[in-house]
Amino acid sequence: MRTAVNHRFNFAIVSRLSGQLLIVLAAILASLLALSLWADDGAAMAFAFSAAVVAVVGSLLRFGFGRHAATELRGRESFWMTSVVWLLAMLCGSLPYMFYGAEGFTNALFESVSGFTTTGSSVIARPEQLPPSLQLWRCATQWLGGLGLVLLIVAINPRLASGSLQLYDAEFSGTQQRKLHPHIAVSVSRMWRIYAAVTVAMVVALRLGGESLFQSVCLAMSTVSTGGFLTSSSGLAGANASTMTIVIVFMFLSGVNVAMIYNFVTFKWRRFWHNEELLVYTMLFVVATALCTTAFVADGNTLEDSARFSVFHVASTVSTCGFFIARPAHWSFLVSVVTFLLMFIGASSGSTGGGLKIRRLLTLVKYMRNYVTRMIHPNVVFSIKIDHETVPAEYVNKIFAFAFLYISFVIGGGFVLTLCGSNIPEALSMAAANMANLGPSPLMDAAGSMPVYSVLPLPAKLTLMVLMLAGRLEIFALLAIFSPAYNIFRR
Amino acid sequence: MRKESFKAILHFVGRMLMAEGALMLLCLVPALHFGDGTALPVTAAGGFTLTVGAFVALTFRDCRTIDDRRMSYLLVTMLWVTMSLFGTLPLIATGATLRFSDAFFESMSGVTSTGATIFGSVEVLPSSVLLWRSMSQWFGGFGIILIVVALSPSLGINRYSLYTAEASGADNTGKTATSTTVTVRRMLVVYVVLTLVFIAALMLSGLHFWDAVNVTFANISSGGFSIYDNSLAALTNVQQYIVALAMLLSGVNFTLLYLFFTFRWGRIGHKLDQFAFYITLCVCAVAFVTWALHSRMQLPFSDALRMATVQSVSVLSTTGSLVADTAQWWLPVTYLFVVLALCGGMAGSTSGGLKVMRVLILLRNVKAVLRSRLHPAAVDPVRLNGKPVLPHIVTNVMVVFFVYVFTIIFTVLALMLCGINATESIGATVGCITGYGPGLGLSGGFGCYEAFTPAAKWVCSFAMLLGRLECLTVLVLLAPRFWRR
Numbered sequence: 001m002r003t004a005v006n007h008r009f010n011f012a013i014v015s016r017l018s019g020q021l022l023i024v025l026a027a028i029l030a031s032l033l034a035l036s037l038w039a040d041d042g043a044a045m046a047f048a049f050s051a052a053v054v055a056v057v058g059s060l061l062r063f064g065f066g067r068h069a070a071t072e073l074r075g076r077e078s079f080w081m082t083s084v085v086w087l088l089a090m091l092c093g094s095l096p097y098m099f100y101g102a103e104g105f106t107n108a109l110f111e112s113v114s115g116f117t118t119t120g121s122s123v124i125a126r127p128e129q130l131p132p133s134l135q136l137w138r139c140a141t142q143w144l145g146g147l148g149l150v151l152l153i154v155a156i157n158p159r160l161a162s163g164s165l166q167l168y169d170a171e172f173s174g175t176q177q178r179k180l181h182p183h184i185a186v187s188v189s190r191m192w193r194i195y196a197a198v199t200v201a202m203v204v205a206l207r208l209g210g211e212s213l214f215q216s217v218c219l220a221m222s223t224v225s226t227g228g229f230l231t232s233s234s235g236l237a238g239a240n241a242s243t244m245t246i247v248i249v250f251m252f253l254s255g256v257n258v259a260m261i262y263n264f265v266t267f268k269w270r271r272f273w274h275n276e277e278l279l280v281y282t283m284l285f286v287v288a289t290a291l292c293t294t295a296f297v298a299d300g301n302t303l304e305d306s307a308r309f310s311v312f313h314v315a316s317t318v319s320t321c322g323f324f325i326a327r328p329a330h331w332s333f334l335v336s337v338v339t340f341l342l343m344f345i346g347a348s349s350g351s352t353g354g355g356l357k358i359r360r361l362l363t364l365v366k367y368m369r370n371y372v373t374r375m376i377h378p379n380v381v382f383s384i385k386i387d388h389e390t391v392p393a394e395y396v397n398k399i400f401a402f403a404f405l406y407i408s409f410v411i412g413g414g415f416v417l418t419l420c421g422s423n424i425p426e427a428l429s430m431a432a433a434n435m436a437n438l439g440p441s442p443l444m445d446a447a448g449s450m451p452v453y454s455v456l457p458l459p460a461k462l463t464l465m466v467l468m469l470a471g472r473l474e475i476f477a478l479l480a481i482f483s484p485a486y487n488i489f490r491r
Numbered sequence: 492m493r494k495e496s497f498k499a500i501l502h503f504v505g506r507m508l509m510a511e512g513a514l515m516l517l518c519l520v521p522a523l524h525f526g527d528g529t530a531l532p533v534t535a536a537g538g539f540t541l542t543v544g545a546f547v548a549l550t551f552r553d554c555r556t557i558d559d560r561r562m563s564y565l566l567v568t569m570l571w572v573t574m575s576l577f578g579t580l581p582l583i584a585t586g587a588t589l590r591f592s593d594a595f596f597e598s599m600s601g602v603t604s605t606g607a608t609i610f611g612s613v614e615v616l617p618s619s620v621l622l623w624r625s626m627s628q629w630f631g632g633f634g635i636i637l638i639v640v641a642l643s644p645s646l647g648i649n650r651y652s653l654y655t656a657e658a659s660g661a662d663n664t665g666k667t668a669t670s671t672t673v674t675v676r677r678m679l680v681v682y683v684v685l686t687l688v689f690i691a692a693l694m695l696s697g698l699h700f701w702d703a704v705n706v707t708f709a710n711i712s713s714g715g716f717s718i719y720d721n722s723l724a725a726l727t728n729v730q731q732y733i734v735a736l737a738m739l740l741s742g743v744n745f746t747l748l749y750l751f752f753t754f755r756w757g758r759i760g761h762k763l764d765q766f767a768f769y770i771t772l773c774v775c776a777v778a779f780v781t782w783a784l785h786s787r788m789q790l791p792f793s794d795a796l797r798m799a800t801v802q803s804v805s806v807l808s809t810t811g812s813l814v815a816d817t818a819q820w821w822l823p824v825t826y827l828f829v830v831l832a833l834c835g836g837m838a839g840s841t842s843g844g845l846k847v848m849r850v851l852i853l854l855r856n857v858k859a860v861l862r863s864r865l866h867p868a869a870v871d872p873v874r875l876n877g878k879p880v881l882p883h884i885v886t887n888v889m890v891v892f893f894v895y896v897f898t899i900i901f902t903v904l905a906l907m908l909c910g911i912n913a914t915e916s917i918g919a920t921v922g923c924i925t926g927y928g929p930g931l932g933l934s935g936g937f938g939c940y941e942a943f944t945p946a947a948k949w950v951c952s953f954a955m956l957l958g959r960l961e962c963l964t965v966l967v968l969l970a971p972r973f974w975r976r
Contacts, residue, residue, distance in 0.1 A: 076865065333913075337904055364893060371890045375967050376561055394863075397882070400889035401860040404853050407896060411830060418823045424931065425913040427826070476864065483861045 009488040013073055014081045016066025017153050018088050022058025024152070025092050026051050028140060032096075032133045041131035046099035054092045079480040080488060082473060085149050090116050090469075093141050100134055106461055107454060113465045115141030116149070117472035118352060120228020120322045120439030121464065123454040128232045132214060138229050139221040145472070146225025146352040147195050147258075155192050158185035180259050191258050195352075198261065199224045202250045209242035219243075223250045226353045228322035228439040237326045244308075247323065248315045255281065255319030255347035276387055277348050277359045281318065284345065284358070288338050289314045295334040305329075317342045320353040322439030340429060343436045354437030354471050356406055360399045362386060367396050405475045410435050413467045420460040434464045435471040496562040498554035501547050503566060504573050507634075508544025511574060512537050514626050515581055521618035521701065529617040532584035540577045561973060564964050567638055571956055574634070575599040578627050587620045592945040599952040601627030602634070603959035604841060606715020606811035606928030607919075607951065609940045614720050618701075624716045625708035629686070632712025632841035635959065636678050636745055681749045686711050689737045696729050710734050713741040713842040715811030715928040721937055722813040723805075728797055731814060735801045742769065742808030742836025764876045765837050765848045769807070772847065776803035776831055780824055787821045802828075808836045809843040811928025818929075818936025825931060829918070832927040843926025843958055845895055852880060852888045894962045899924060902954045909947035919943070923951045924958035 029051035036044040073081070093112030097103045103111065107123040114121045115138055127135060144152065180187040199220050206216035218231050230236065236247065253261065256278060263272045272278070289310045296306030305328045316323045317339050346355010363384060370382045384391045413431035418424060433439060453461065470478050480486045515537030522530040578598035579591065588594050593609045600607045601624055610616065613624075686707055693703035705718045706726070719725035723734055740748065747766060750759045780799035784790045790798070801814040806828045817825065835844015855873045862871055872879035899920055906916035918931025919940070934940045940948065957965050967973055 079864075333907060336913075337907060341900070367886075368890055368893060371887075372963070372967055372970050373972060375564070375963065376970065376973055393882070393886070397856070397886055397889070398860055400886065400893070401853075401857050404889065404892060405857055415823060415826055415830070418826045423822065423914065424826060424829075424917060428917075476861065479857075480861060480864070483858070485862050485865050 009080075010070065010073075010077050011488075012066050012069035014066075014077055014084055015061045015064075016069040017073075017081055017157070018085050019058045019060070019062025019064075019066050020156060021085055021149060021153055022054050022088060022092060023062060024156070025089060025144075026055035026058055028144075029054060029096065029137075032137055032140075035136065036131065036133035039132055041133055043096070043100050043131040043133045046096050046101075047133065047137075049099045050092070050095035053095060057088075057092075076486050076488065079477055079486055081153075082150050082477045083481045085153065086116065086469065086473065089144075089149055093137075096134055096137050100131070102130060102134070106458060110453065110461050110465060111138070112141060113468055114439070115139075115227065115229065116145035117437050117468040118142050118145050118225045118227040118320075118354070119434055119437045119468045119471075120222070121434055121453050121468070122229060122439075123452075123461075125452055125454060126233045127230065135218060135231050136214070139218040139227070139231075142225040142227030142229060143199065143221035146227065146254075147191060151188050151191065154185060154188045158189070180262055190262060194258050194262050194265075195224065198250070198253065202246065205246045205250075206243060209246055210240065211243055219247065220250070222323075223247055223321060224254050224352070226251070226254050226319050226321045226347065226351070226437070228316075230323065235324045235326075239325075244312065244325075248312055251315040251319045251321045251323070252285065254321070255315075255351050255353045257348045257350035258352075259350055260348075274387060276362060280358050280362060281348050284342070285314055285318050288318065288342055291338055292332075292335050295332040295338075296328050296330070299330040299332040301328040301330055310335075313339070314342065317438065318345070318353075319347050319351075320355055320436050320438045322433070324440050336429075340432065343432055343438050346436055354435075356403055356436075359386065360403065363391055363396060363399050364403060402475060405479070406435065406471075409467060409470055409475065413463050416463040417460055420457045420463075422460075430464070431467055434467045437468060437471050495554050498551040500562060500566045500569055502551040502554050504569055505544045505546070505548030505551065507570055507574060508540055508577060509548060510544075511577055511630065512539075512541030512544055514630055515540055515623065517626065518581065518619040518622045521622050525618045527617040527619070529585045529619040532586075533581055533619045533623075536580035536584045540580060543577075561967075564967050564973075567960055568956075568965050568968060570634065570638075571599075571602060571631075571960060574602045574631070575952075575956075578602055578623075581620060581623045585617055585620050587616055590945070592948045593941075596940065596948045596952050597624070598627065599955050600923075600928070601714070601716065602631035603843075603926060603955040604628045604631045604635070604712045604714040605843070605923060605926045605955045605959070606709070607922055607930070607934070607940055607955070608716060608928070609943075609948070611939050611941050612720050613716075613718060621705060621718045625705040625714070625718070628712045628714025628716055629708040631959075632714065632741070633679065633682060635841055636682060637675060677749055678745050681745060681752060682711070684752075685737075685740060685748070689733065692733050693730060696733060697727065698730055706730075706734060707737065710737045710810055710812055711741050711841075713738065713808045713810045713836065713840070713926065715805070717812060721816075723801060724813070724815055731797060731801050734812065735804045738801075738804045738808045738810045738812065739773070741810060742804075742840050742842040744837040744839040746839060747837075762876050765851060768851050769837050769847045772831065772834060773803060773807055776807065776827065779827060783821050783824045803831070806831045806927060807834065807842075808840075809926040809928075811922070811926075813929065813936060816936040818932065818938060825935070828927075829921050829931075832921055832925040835925055843924075845892060845925075848875075849888045849892060851875070852885060853892060856885050856889075891961060891963065894966065895924075898954075898957055898962050898966075902950060902957075905950045906947055909944050909950060911943065911947055919947075919951055920954060923954040926955070926958055 029047055033044060033047035033051055036047050090109065090112045093116055094105070094108035097108035097111055098105060103123065110123050120142070124130065127138070130138070180190045202220040202224060203216045206219060207213060211219070215231065221227070222229050236244065257275070260272055260275055260278055263269070292310035292314060293306045296310060297303055309325065309328050312323070312325055313335070320343070344356055345361055346357050347353025349357040349359040363386060366384045366386070370384065373382070374380050384396065410428065410431045413435065414424070414427040417427035417430055422430065453464070515533060518533045518537070519530055522533050575595060575598040578601055579594035582588055582594040582597055583591070588597065588609065596607070596609055606628070613621065689707040689711055690703045693706060694700060698706070702718065708714070709716045717723070723731050726734065743766065747759055747762070750756070777799045780803055781795045784795035784799055785792050798814045802817060805812045805814070809832055817828070833844055834850050835846050836842025838846040838848040852873060852875065855875070859871055859873050863869065872882065873885050874880065902920040902924065903916045906919055907913065911919065915930060915932045915934060919934050922928050922930040922934065929935050929938070933942055940951065943951065
């Protein structure tokens with residue numbers, strides 16, 4: 001068998017597949033152009049230019065450089081493609097903001113990166129002043145990034161077969177678990193269908209609850225993708241009770257493994273009930289909510305205020321959605337701490353949420369518990385089981401390596417942020433929040449305002465962008481392109 | 492869990508107490524020489540410790556075998572807890588502090604060679620207390636070498652397998668002698684000789700004998716207590732560089748030092764991965780800090796270089812001696828110090844932190860994982876000094892790392908619950924767990940931990956214990972399974 005290094009890097013296939021994605025993006029931009037013309041909101045020119053640029057570049061890549069591409073995708077190419085696709089999409093995503101004239105290049109790119117990575121950190125202080133079509137684009141980037149751009153490509157190219165397992169792995173790394181279907185393409189298409197169905201369900205629910213169609217669509221795309229962009233600078237402060245309830249439910253759902261939702265709706269309840277990750281996720285939600293409520297009440301808030309905020313806040317944090325609502329009058333530092341921890345833990349694997357992922361942490365904790373046992377009884381042989389399946393040793397090693405990298409990235413990012421003038425807790429929480437694709441960082445003090453990322457200096461913004469991307473691509477895919485083993489010019 | 496093992500533990504604790512009592516009695520010398528009226532309390536404290544130690548050791552003199560691995564964890568923890576419990580006696584007897592939480596904090600900080608202090612001003616303390624503080628660090632450093640070198644081979648604990656490989660010999664590079672006793676003796680000779688050399692060097696550079704002794708004791712053990720209110724800033728430039736060298740060596744693996752000083756250079760030639768990484772970290776830190784001090788804080792270049800060198804070495808070896816009030820330094824420098832302290836010195840030295848060897852293995856493992864994703868079938872282990880590191884050792888390093896991370900998180904949380912603000916909590920946690928000493932904010936720089944609430948001081952004391960014994964040794968005692976038959 002030929003190994004990946006022995007063949008010349010296949011530029012054509014990378015070009016072809018990225019081109020394909022750009023053409024999809026161009027189509028979306030074009031439909032937004034139509035919307036903009038219909039609504040006459042003044043963003044038509046911006047969308048026209050963006051769609052044109054993206055379409056031209058996409059066609060060049062797809063039909064120019066990628067015309068004769070083989071259909072086979074191997075190791076190096078799949079990692080490179082993941083990074084290239086994301087970078088290209090983010091660049092394209094920034095065009096409408098720039099052409100509309102709302103933001104400069106850095107800010108536009110930041111907004112786009114934050115959107116595609118479903119982070120939800122925004123440089124736009126007053127999103128309600130943007131034209132509706134641009135707001136819709138802002139939310140759509142999140143929705144596209146939610147399940148992953150590479151999964152989008154796999155969905156378009158079901159025949160990528162051999163390479164797509166690695167592709168799937170590149171974006172959804174570390175989730176090693178039963179796929180929805182032995183065939184990867186079927187699996188991916190099912191995931192997209194579930195994702196779309198959940199989104200539609202949320203739109204319908206919101207409509208029934210009395211929200212406008214536009215508001216419903218935006219909110220649903222932000223929630224289901226665990227993004228966090230909102231159409232108004234005041235957050236969800238003015239939303240009515242039914243909207244709040246729906247958002248809470250769907251935030252919680254979007255932090256659940258997509259496969260579990262599939263199992264649930266297809267009546268495979270045995271698998272559903274026996275999923276340890278889901279159990280831990282739910283327990284985490286309940287315990288954290290109880291803790292936060294208690295902390296708020298102890299600090300002198302009313303029970304109703306405390307509970308309402310806590311449920312919303314915890315759901316928003318465990319799913320790494322990052323919505324914010326009006327805080328209770330007295331902030332409790334314990335809530336900041338709980339938030340900080342939840343943010344590191346993150347959502348379930350195979351969900352749209354970010355963070356370290358519960359399944360990984362569960363493996364780590366189980367391994368560490370067994371390690372202590374072995375310290376006491378050195379000759380014990382053990383294996384780690386999750387959902388009654390043994391986790392292989394080299395897999396544990398990968399998880400450890402991932403978690404180590406994750407922490408290193410947060411610490412490294414924090415360092416650059418202190419260079420840019422943040423204090424230490426602020427820098428750490430900002431880095432961690434963006435790494436987890438959460439968005440608004442739970443500042444450790446009681447300030448409680450939505451962080452305004454536009455005031456940050458350029459290096460800080462760049463750092464945050466890298467962190468968001470690293471968090472979304474689960475580090476390895478991003479790191480791979482800087483690793484000598486993945487050098488494209490090596491044969 | 493036989494009764495004999497408990498008795499054996501008590502026997503060893505008794506012997507350790509005798510040594511500690513003897514050292515306390517040594518503090519009589521300055522007490523009498525300077526005539527500050529602490530002779531009587533110091534005699535009482537030393538005498539009491541010595542008597543208790545002798546009594547316990549003699550009562551259980553026939554029990555010397557620890558047959559259960561579990562007991563060794565208990566032994567190590569017991570040693571440090573008792574050491575710091577009795578170490579409070581001179582502090583309380585001389586009236587240096589009257590609160591037990593303070594005395595225990597200071598004593599624990601001493602025997603774990605941390606260097607965090609509750610004394611806002613140390614220059615008002617009686618000479619015997621000053622010497623005791625310096626000496627407890629030296630004694631604590633002595634203890635950790637003893638544990639690492641003497642105990643780990645017989646323990647064969649996974650946690651120590653790193654040490655075993657490096658300090659005392661999976662291969663014959665590390666194994667400097669056939670018998671453990673001989674190895675211990677040689678390591679201790681290195682420690683004592685280094686101490687004497689640095690005392691001499693400092694005296695040659697113009698320091699008084701009394702000062703030289705204290706400064707050396709506190710720095711060669713990577714401790715960090717000082718007899719001056721402004722720590723190393725009270726010394727001349729040359730003396731600061733000498734101390735920097737002492738701190739640098741305190742972070743170096745003792746086997747390496749032994750081989751180096753006995754001219755067996757051929758045997759260390761290919762064992763330098765860890766040392767090279769340690770020095771690289773040092774050089775990078777010095778470069779950045781020099782730049783920061785020179786261009787950001789407008790210090791003259793020579794001063795900037797000196798301060799950067801001394802302070803970076805102090806941080807990386809987790810000594811905690813201060814060349815200036817670092818609390819006033821540019822924030823990124825402080826941040827860098829926090830990260831460096833977490834890295835710590837080399838495994839098998841008196842320094843604290845995670846140890847550069849672990850960091851090195853963690854980093855190399857990331858590379859190995861990256862390669863393995865491209866070539867899943869390739870056998871491509873992590874290498875150290877050119878030799879493959881066994882997979883279970885790599886995983887063990889990771890477990891230690893994560894236990895360390897979790898310990899830090901919970902300590903920060905506990906401190907915040909005690910009413911300390913976020914920055915202070917992070918600083919104090921890192922300061923105490925790594926054995927660096929100074930924290931951030933009030934407890935950073937020339938500041939002290941005096942303002943912490945008693946509860947917070949207990950948390951910090953516990954953190955120092957955890958950090959010194961690398962968390963798991965202590966935490967395993969909390970597992971219910973540990974106490975089952």
